[in-house]
Amino acid sequence: MKEVGIIAWAHSEFSPRNEGMSRNELLYQVTKKVLEEAGMEIGQIDMVISASCDTVDGTSISNAYVVDEMGAYMKEESKVEEDGAYALAYAYYRLLTGQYNNCLVVSHGKISDSAPAFYTNMSCDPFLLRPLGLTGESAAALQARVYAHRFGATEEDFAAVAVKNRRLGSINPHTQLKSPVTLEEVLASPVVASPLRELTTAPVTDGAAAVIMATGEYARERGKDLVRVEGIGFSQDLYYPGNKDLSTSASAKAAAAMAYREAQVKDPLRELDFAEITEQHAFYELLLYEALGWCGPGEGRRLLAEGVTDREGEFPVNPSGGALCANPVMSAGLVRVVECCRQLTGTAEGYQLPKPVRRALAHACSGLFLQSNLAIILGI
Amino acid sequence: MATKVAVVGIGMTENKSRWDLSLPGLYRLAYQRALEDCGLKSEDIDAVAFGHSPEYFEGVNHPEKWCGEAVGALNKPLFRVHTGGTVGGSVAIAAYYLVASGKFEVVLAISGNKLNETSSAQIGLSTVYDPIMGRQFAAGAPSAVAVQASKYYSQYGYNEDHGLMVAVKNRNNALKNPYAQLRIPDYTLEGARNTPMLCHPLRLADMCPTSDAACAMIFAAEHRVEAITDNPAWVLSAVAVNEGINYVDRDWSKPIGLRKAAELAYERAGIKDPRRELDVVEVYDAFSVQELIWYEGLKLCDWGEGGRLMESGATRMEGDIPVNPSGGTLCANSIGASAMFRKAEAALQVMGRAGEHQIPGVRRALGHGWGGGIQFHTIMIFGKDKP
Numbered sequence: 007m008k009e010v011g012i013i014a015w016a017h018s019e020f021s022p023r024n025e026g027m028s029r030n031e032l033l034y035q036v037t038k039k040v041l042e043e044a045g046m047e048i049g050q051i052d053m054v055i056s057a058s059c060d061t062v063d064g065t066s067i068s069n070a071y072v073v074d075e076m077g078a079y080m081k082e083e084s085k086v087e088e089d090g091a092y093a094l095a096y097a098y099y100r101l102l103t104g105q106y107n108n109c110l111v112v113s114h115g116k117i118s119d120s121a122p123a124f125y126t127n128m129s130c131d132p133f134l135l136r137p138l139g140l141t142g143e144s145a146a147a148l149q150a151r152v153y154a155h156r157f158g159a160t161e162e163d164f165a166a167v168a169v170k171n172r173r174l175g176s177i178n179p180h181t182q183l184k185s186p187v188t189l190e191e192v193l194a195s196p197v198v199a200s201p202l203r204e205l206t207t208a209p210v211t212d213g214a215a216a217v218i219m220a221t222g223e224y225a226r227e228r229g230k231d232l233v234r235v236e237g238i239g240f241s242q243d244l245y246y247p248g249n250k251d252l253s254t255s256a257s258a259k260a261a262a263a264m265a266y267r268e269a270q271v272k273d274p275l276r277e278l279d280f281a282e283i284t285e286q287h288a289f290y291e292l293l294l295y296e297a298l299g300w301c302g303p304g305e306g307r308r309l310l311a312e313g314v315t316d317r318e319g320e321f322p323v324n325p326s327g328g329a330l331c332a333n334p335v336m337s338a339g340l341v342r343v344v345e346c347c348r349q350l351t352g353t354a355e356g357y358q359l360p361k362p363v364r365r366a367l368a369h370a371c372s373g374l375f376l377q378s379n380l381a382i383i384l385g386i
Numbered sequence: 387m388a389t390k391v392a393v394v395g396i397g398m399t400e401n402k403s404r405w406d407l408s409l410p411g412l413y414r415l416a417y418q419r420a421l422e423d424c425g426l427k428s429e430d431i432d433a434v435a436f437g438h439s440p441e442y443f444e445g446v447n448h449p450e451k452w453c454g455e456a457v458g459a460l461n462k463p464l465f466r467v468h469t470g471g472t473v474g475g476s477v478a479i480a481a482y483y484l485v486a487s488g489k490f491e492v493v494l495a496i497s498g499n500k501l502n503e504t505s506s507a508q509i510g511l512s513t514v515y516d517p518i519m520g521r522q523f524a525a526g527a528p529s530a531v532a533v534q535a536s537k538y539y540s541q542y543g544y545n546e547d548h549g550l551m552v553a554v555k556n557r558n559n560a561l562k563n564p565y566a567q568l569r570i571p572d573y574t575l576e577g578a579r580n581t582p583m584l585c586h587p588l589r590l591a592d593m594c595p596t597s598d599a600a601c602a603m604i605f606a607a608e609h610r611v612e613a614i615t616d617n618p619a620w621v622l623s624a625v626a627v628n629e630g631i632n633y634v635d636r637d638w639s640k641p642i643g644l645r646k647a648a649e650l651a652y653e654r655a656g657i658k659d660p661r662r663e664l665d666v667v668e669v670y671d672a673f674s675v676q677e678l679i680w681y682e683g684l685k686l687c688d689w690g691e692g693g694r695l696m697e698s699g700a701t702r703m704e705g706d707i708p709v710n711p712s713g714g715t716l717c718a719n720s721i722g723a724s725a726m727f728r729k730a731e732a733a734l735q736v737m738g739r740a741g742e743h744q745i746p747g748v749r750r751a752l753g754h755g756w757g758g759g760i761q762f763h764t765i766m767i768f769g770k771d772k773p
Contacts, residue, residue: 028518054628060468061447066440066513067470070758071520073628080646083628083762084476087448087468096465096480099487103388105654128447133408242454242464260461268489373451378464 009222010101011232012384013108014044015344017215020182020332023118024212029063032214033114034075040110040216041077044230051218052106054078056085057093057113057336061125076112089113089284090215090340091370091380095238097219107224114214115335122210125335129374134246142286143207145374147199149252150289154201156253157304159292161201165192166310167288168206168330174317175327177357182211182332206288206330213334215341233347233384236365237271239264240380247375258297258371258379265367266299269383274367275300278383280322280349280359282342283369284329290376291323294369298381318360325349325359339370343382350386388486390773392611392618393733395424395604401567401597401718403502409444410456412498412600416723417457420494420602424614428458431604432490436466437477437497439722439757442510444503457496457602470514471670472626472757473497474601474726475764479624481605482766486621491607492614498600499722507596507721514759520632527672528585528593530638530760535587535675538639544693546587549675550578551696553591553716556671559703560713562742565727567595568717592674594719601723601730608772619733619768622655622750631759644683644756644763651765652685655773657750660685661707664767665748666735668728670755671714677701680754681709683763703745711735711743725755729766736768 016039018024018032027035041048056076058068065071069078069085086093090113097109117125126142153159169189176186187205195205225232241260244250262274271277283298285291292306300321301309309315315323324330326345329338346366348354365385372378397420399412407415421427434457436450446452450466469476474497481495501507508526515524523529539545557573560566578591611618627650629643630636648660657663667684671677678692686707687695695701701709710716712731715724732753734740749771755764 059447060441064513065517066442066510067468067758070470070514070761071516071631073758073761074630078628079630080643081628082626082650084467084480084626085469087450087466092465096467096483099489100483102487102489103483105388125447128441128445129451131446131452132444240463240465241461242451242459243461245452245455256461261463264463373448377451377454 008102008104009234010098010219011225011234012217012347013220013225013230013232014040014218015347016040016043017341017344018213020211020213020334022210024116029114029116030072030075032116033072033112036214036216037075037077037112040218044218048077051077051081051108051110053082053100053109055093055097055109055111057088057090058085058115059087059336061128062115062117062120062335064120077110088372089370090337091343091368091382092240094217094340094343095240095380098235098238101219101221108218108220110216110218112216113337113340115337116212117210117335118212126374142374143199143202146287147202148247149375150201150287152252153289153293159307161193163292163307164206164288165189167285167291168192170310170316171324171328171330174325175331178326179356181327183209202287208286208329208333211332211334213337215337215344217340217343231351233350233386235382236385237265237269237383242378245377252375254293254303255297255376255379258294258376261379261381262298265381265383271383275321278365278367279363280325281367281369282324282326282345284338284342284371285324286329286333288330298369322359325357339380342368342370346384350384389488390608390620391482391485391605392620393603393768394606394611394614394618395420395426396730396734397423397602398565398727398730399599400565401599401720404598409449409500410453412500412598413453413496414456416498416600416602417496420604424604426604426614430492431458431494433463433484433493434459435477435480435484435493435495436464437473437722438466438468439470439473439499440510442504442513443499443501443507457494469762470757471672471721472725472755472762472764474723475729475755475766476626478603478726478729478766479626479764482621482624485605485607491610493605494602495605495726496600496602497722497726499720500598501596501720502598528588531673531676532585532588534638534760538675538679539587541639542690542693548678548693548696549592550575552671552674552677553578555702556710556714556716559711559743560717563712566713566717567597588673594672594716597718597720599718599720599723601726603726603730617737619736620772622767622769622773623651624766625651626762626764629761631761638760639679640689641679641683643761644680647763647765648684651767655767664707664750664752666711666745666751667707667709668712668731668753669709669714670725670728671710671716672719674716677709684754708745711745725764728755729753732766733768736770
């Protein structure tokens with residue numbers, strides 16, 4: 007089987023409202039940056055796969071007016087309407103055919119041009135969910151309640167995730183929220199949708215991210231190190247929240263199982279060195295520890311409390327600070343990949359993990375109630 | 387080497403305005419028909435490439451989440467592709483590559499739209515234009531295509547009749563296609579000339595209808611094909627190329643993106659002389675005149691010869707290179723499914739299962755799609771013989 011991986015990565019600056027740049031400029035900047043990182047010119051790129059969303063951009067066919075900025079002019083191209091990590095997955099499958107040498111994967115979202123609650127409420131069907139006024143936050147709050155009720159988890163358990171990730175984010179020069187927070191501060195922060203609070207909820211972030219993927223042969227020819235994609239899994243489960251067990255995520259389980267199978271990972275906690283996951287809410291992180299197979303149901307908080315997933319722990323999760331420190335819509339998952347690449351290549355300056363790392367998992371998700379999940383196993 | 391891939395099953399819904407099915411229901415119908423077509427069950431499908439055009443049309447963001455269960459994507463890999471009008475093609479291409487990668491054996495591509503859910507598809511299409519430079523003068527798709535048509539007609543000495551000739555040809559072809567929406571008997575050039583002028587030089591006759599429809603195609607890896615069907619349509623190439631949108635030197639009547647896509651597609655399919663080696667072509671003629679321009683982009687004739695190719699009768703059902711025997715997008719346009727209908731029709735022609743509009747003896751067929759600011763082009767070429 008062909009070797010495919012990542013040779014360069016970049017993301018934009020993250021801010022809650024990037025007034026200085028249009029989406030076009032954001033994309034141009036990140037594309038230019040990733041090409042510089044790879045030491046390549048746009049003419050050397052075989053194919054571009056982008057990720058963006060019409061509802062975020064307030065523009066139908068959100069890639070139509072940005073093809074130049076992403077360097078896709080007169081190239082083979084496609085777009086997924088998902089997180090950029092799904093675009094990476096699509097690029098991976100195309101590169102496996104051997105028809106291409108490389109692919110630029112790029113995602114963007116300027117959510118400040120729209121509104122997060124509008125974006126998520128529009129994701130509800132017009133008949134049953136939308137009349138409830140459901141948004142990303144109220145949906146997550148319902149799910150958090152189910153999780154807490156089922157396993158006896160408390161607001162303190164959720165707050166502890168925020169404390170860990172904000173502390174880790176405080177040494178990551180690339181992220182948006184760079185200040186640590188205390189448990190008291192988290193628990194005193196305003197309620198967004200009970201039991202979710204402002205500090206257990208990811209911030210609003212404008213941003214873009216890009217990676218250049220290549221076949222092993224191409225990377226070797228150019229003398230570039232390759233962060234190998236060893237396996238990818240993705241899955242979607244039921245839509246209506248009343249139809250499924252909200253204390254876990256069936257699709258996250260299926261995505262992880264598929265990725266582990268491809269990468270031949272049997273015991274993820276031992277065989278992987280760390281993970282970057284898209285915990286847009288603090289409780290997602292606990293739920294995902296379980297769904298991604300790192301502990302049993304309800305044991306997420308124990309894993310956290312024991313420090314297993316902290317920076318010095320045996321299985322650090324979100325050493326970058328995760329999505330709770332920067333949550334660029336349509337790019338949060340691809341940024342997890344970027345953060346894994348930094349750690350794996352020892353270039354996470356200022357926040358490099360103390361232990362040597364060779365293999366990691368990057369996670370992305372999409373939809374309300376964690377309906378769709380994606381896991382990528384990366385290795386060097 | 388890439389795994390060889392074939393289309394083994396196809397499911398279409400009729401193109402029409404329909405209020406009996408919700409959006410998931412419409413997808414469900416196409417999905418069920420595709421499964422029945424090849425005798426597969428839901429559990430045989432490894433992954434789903436899901437297509438849907440602008441969210442604006444039904445007013446639902448991430449419709450793939452709502453419609454996933456309806457297409458059997460329960461704890462199954464699914465992602466959504468969205469490239470505007472090309473989406474049906476982009477999704478079919480995605481499904482092809484998933485199988486070609488060797489990681490999936492049987493993949494469903496499905497795409498659709500219910501354009502009648504919106505008060506006007508053209509308002510939605512006006513929001514394609516850039517909010518800072520473009521939306522002020524946006525008037526849906528016809529305003530852009532009118533520019534394309536005027537440029538084409540004036541540049542090569544053609545006139546409105548050349549577009550209307552396409553309309554007459556395709557509307558008559560559509561009479562033989564039960565899935566087409568516009569099936570108007572006795573459609574004549576004289577009648578077409580007398581339809582209202584909507585956006586000069588485009589008349590009502592030059593325009594596609596507003597349809598609700600979905601289309602599904604099932605792609606399978608070589609080693610699975612035989613057990614599923616003895617009549618597959620092999621994928622010879624699958625290409626999507628993008629050109630830019632606003633350039634002072636952009637010639638709307640000369641689709642260089644399509645030309646590049648065609649050259650790549652022919653090269654990968656081992657085709658040197660498309661006019662002779664292709665037996666039938668389905669192009670995305672959302673507007674009549676575009677068919678002439680796509681002839682040229684696809685190298686069925688030289689630049690500027692599209693009108694004359696039409697006049698020669700070569701692209702009629704009985705001609706040497708029939709184009710749009712199904713009636714094309716001009717007779718059925720849901721946007722979301724349209725570019726896949728072109729691919730599915732091409733595959734059906736190769737399988738010899740196109741029904742009344744079957745062209746005899748088809749061995750190679752091409753399906754095309756366009757989208758975005760008339761800038762994205764998708765091409766798939768299917769063959770009767772395994773590549």
